[in-house]
Amino acid sequence: MKTTEFFEKHNYVLVKNFIPRVLADYLYRYSRVVETSAKIMVDTKFPKYDLEIFGKFGDGQVPGTFYRYADPAFDTLLVHSVPAMEFVTGMVLQPTYSYWRMYKKDDVLKRHRDRPSCEISATLCLGYDTSNVKDKKYNWPMWIDETGSLTNPGSPIYMEPGDCIIYKGSKVDHWRLPFEGERLAQVFLHYSDQNGPFAQYTKYDARPFVGLPGYFRDQEKIDKAGEIGYNLYTSQMQGLGEEGLAEKSLIERTQRDFDDKNEMKLNDTKNSDTKDK
Ligand SMILES: [Fe+2]
Numbered sequence: 001m002k003t004t005e006f007f008e009k010h011n012y013v014l015v016k017n018f019i020p021r022v023l024a025d026y027l028y029r030y031s032r033v034v035e036t037s038a039k040i041m042v043d044t045k046f047p048k049y050d051l052e053i054f055g056k057f058g059d060g061q062v063p064g065t066f067y068r069y070a071d072p073a074f075d076t077l078l079v080h081s082v083p084a085m086e087f088v089t090g091m092v093l094q095p096t097y098s099y100w101r102m103y104k105k106d107d108v109l110k111r112h113r114d115r116p117s118c119e120i121s122a123t124l125c126l127g128y129d130t131s132n133v134k135d136k137k138y139n140w141p142m143w144i145d146e147t148g149s150l151t152n153p154g155s156p157i158y159m160e161p162g163d164c165i166i167y168k169g170s171k172v173d174h175w176r177l178p179f180e181g182e183r184l185a186q187v188f189l190h191y192s193d194q195n196g197p198f199a200q201y202t203k204y205d206a207r208p209f210v211g212l213p214g215y216f217r218d219q220e221k222i223d224k225a226g227e228i229g230y231n232l233y234t235s236q237m238q239g240l241g242e243e244g245l246a247e248k249s250l251i252e253r254t255q256r257d258f259d260d261k262n263e264m265k266l267n268d269t270k271n272s273d274t275k276d277k
Contacts, residue, residue, distance in 0.1 A: 003088055010146050012167035013088060014157055018124060019077075024161035028127025030073060031185040035066045035102045052213040059101075061109060067101040074098035075210035078189045081122070085191055088166050089120055093191040097205035100126075100187040103140075109176040111143075111150075114169030116229035117198045120191040124164035130181030140184060145173040197232070201225040 007013040019027075034055060041049035042057065055068030068074075078098040086093050096118070114121060123142060130138045141156035142165060154173065157165055167174065169190075192202040204210055206221035 004090055007088055007166065008090065011171045012144055012146065012157075012165055014159070014163065014165050015088065016160075017162050018081075018084070018122075018164040019162050021162045024124075024126050027073065027077075027187075028161060028185050031100060031102060031126055034068060034071065038066065038068075050213075052215055061112075062101065062103065062107050065101055065104055065107055067099060069099050069214055070097050070205070070207075070210070070212060071100060072211040074100055074187050074189070077187070078191075079210055081189060082191070085120060085122065085166065085189075091120065092194040093120060094194050094199065094203045095210060096190040096192050096202050097207075097210075098187060098189050100185065103176075103179050103184040103186065105132075105179060105182060107176070107179045109142075109174075111145075111173050111175035113171070113173055115226075116170045116232050117192060117202050117225045118169040118190050119193045119196055119198065120166065121169040122164045122166045122189040122191075123159075124187050124189065125159040125161050126185040126187060127161045128181055128184035130184075132182050133180050138180060140176065140179050140181060143175050143177070146171070148173070197228050198225050201228070 003013050003015060038049075038055045038057075040046075041054060052069075055066055055071070057066050058064045059067050075095075075098045078095045082093055082095060128140070130140070139158045139160075141158045143154045143156055144165070144167065145152045145154035148171075150173075154175075159165065190205075192198045201221040201224045204212075206218040206225075207216040
């Protein structure tokens, strides 16, 4: 089955070698440099360390794990990949933001769906170090379930550096079981549908342009997108009936929209704390 047909049918697809291996290797090395330099700044209490610009250790989903929002290198990849994403999805897309993580040993990603405004997402493997694992063929899969039923066990999807999964984050459950390796760098690229309900609020994630830190997000637009997303969820839940509502994932997913917003506010507070010191 062709990539586009598979995506249409399942709401996700694995694309092997989405970027060439040599580029994935370079970006993996880059991610190691960024993480290590941020750690040195944290350890030495470097007064000019800015969490929004240099990246942070820990987010709401994976505590203590380094991540960086809108890293210019990956926001560039985000924009550069628009034609490929449009080809696979058959949609007209606009870039929202990139986000990357350096997963560490024992990290897990809880089963979840993304907020509705994350209409199309891609998760791309940059590289990993699993030399500590006895099984030399060890590979850490992302699990996907497209049925929406929590009782469905889902399927593992394995990625090598350069491979990516393109998926409708708000339509398929996705998660990861505990990681056994040392580290794994993964970048997430998010897009919204130019013909969808979020279009006027989500371009560049409500920033004037890509490559800019979170400080530049327009709170009014973010709130508006959150409101549209919440209303979408509410109407979906009303159509589910009692049995459907028992699938608590929907409720949790709705909650996540608010958690995300609160986390952002919390981070803003933490950030200004850091800068004051
Ligand atoms: Fe997600």
